[in-house]
Amino acid sequence: MARVQRVLLDGAETTWTVLGDDFLPIPDIELYLEHLRQTGHSPNTVKSYSRSLQLWWEFLVLLRRPWEQIQIEDLSAFLAWIRIGVPPGITVLHPTPATSRIANSTASLRIQAVRSFYVFHQWRGHDFGTILYSDRPAQSSYEPFLGHTRRRRHRGASVSVPRRRLSAPTLTVRQIDAIKNHCGRYDPEVGSWSGSVRDRLLFTLLEETGLRLGEALSLQHRDWHAGRGESPYIDVEPRENHPHGLRVKGSRYRKIHISDGLDRLYAEYVWQLCEAGMDLAVPSMDDAYVFVNLRRGHEFTPMRAETVYKRVARIRKALGPEVPPKWTPHWFRHTHATAMLLAGAPLHVVSRRLGHADVQTTLDIYAWVSEDEELRSLADWQKLTERWRIDDEIG
Missing domain, CATH: 1.10.150.130 (Tyrosine recombinase, N-terminal domain)
Known part of the structure; x- marks a missing residue:
């Protein structure tokens, strides 16, 4: 076999x-x-x-x-x-469920x-x-434009799987906060973080940018441009040398503006990496991957997607009914697109931010959003998007 x-x-x-x-x-x-x-x-x-x-x-x-x-x-x-x-x-003559x-x-x-x-x-x-x-x-x-001119x-x-048009699964604001707080939390009285800043940064990044998990894990430190008085942003740069085969889908570059809050969280994470000695252990921090393993014996090696999914499984178990039982990292991407559309962002802006090759792809996946008015009562999408910085001039 x-x-x-x-x-x-x-x-x-x-x-x-x-x-x-x-x-x-x-x-x-x-x-x-x-x-x-x-x-x-x-x-x-x-x-x-x-x-x-x-x-x-x-x-x-x-x-x-x-x-x-x-x-x-x-x-x-x-x-x-x-x-x-x-x-x-x-041949099944009398199929049973x-x-x-x-x-x-x-x-x-x-x-x-x-x-x-x-x-x-x-x-x-x-x-x-x-x-x-x-x-x-x-x-x-x-019928597409000029479709009548097609000769064939x-x-x-000939054989395909029928696909039902379902709404993309999303997370509510409360569920997102529960996931992030379970990962890591800042105590203003003590003035320090508890838990994993790395995990909180990853899920906050997915929430705020709509990146695919593979794209987030492919980020290198040189792709993250801190604000320094201006608008912080990240470069989603196509590369083909990730040790675990992760890539930017479609190999298309795009620039995504991020909030000052996310930029500060990244700065805290980099500070913790340097305290752990990563700046001395790797040849170049600029060329190193943002999301790395911190476990003894595997320090500073690029994270696998499988590692994230194992972490998600543990979070599901710990939070129980506070979160959907089958949520995955990709739900953050759907939530991001849904929130942007319900907050009034133009379709072409959402499409470019998600990295879709065509606006039609965005429309096919999220056309239900504008039709489902009831969704507005399920989560405060405007509150969610106010955390982000969204620029219409997305490259």
Whole structure:
């Protein structure tokens, strides 16, 4: 059976491949994964696609069919297999309620990876067009500008996962404060901090900027520009050398203004790092990552996203009903966008601040915000955004 294998090479980023029964990379998969690497896809993308293709190879073994001879029904059968465990060749005549083993978003990612694999090999001369795509008209009546001049019909995926339009999950002001205060708290009577200033800084940064977790963990100290009498800001700088494969999505630079309060919290954190000896332990503080491990034996090494998620799990357990049971760091991003829109920020400003490639992406995710007036009564969004500094001239 196929399995995913991490690959470590001297002087190169960690990457991933899929091994066969002979413990060697499966040639057709490796050819595609190398294409992803050479075209600038992040190691995490390679890892995710490797997992998807490993599952696809296992499914083909159950199907007893070579990868080049797939049929359109195989794709839908693959979805059934990864979602509810129905093996190929089995038809459920009277389906009973079953809990999907994976979320719709994960299933969509798996089928997209398989489709991308076959598209790549189609470029190499194979013919999978009628299996991968359908010329059926789109369900939406939306027609883009000059769409009437298009000669060919729009081609859609032949097999896809229906996505329900749900509101993006958000946190209330009270919940955000509970999370941050649990991490670290300043005592004005004593004049010092208790808890973890690093963790409080991370969640405050996610709240105030809408950064993705990977983008926050990719920040280096040279990206943080303190106010010094002017407006403080951070550079979200695309790089490809993070030791854990974290990158700025889309490789697009942007500049985000931040509040004086967040800047002061960062200054306190840097002071604590220097007191712990980081300025002497690393070659250059400017080139060092902002969020680092502080545990003995791993001091000052870049944090992993997995470390943050473990911390989130502990906070969930400690706070109990004070916070949603399934909140994740990405909820801060949704909360940030929602708060900005409800506070009256223009859509294009929100889109650029989030780093979306197109305003339509922002609209697709957050169109429900303007329609849900009841949301205004659930949290004081104006109070939340007053903590931030939001500049319309976002680069």
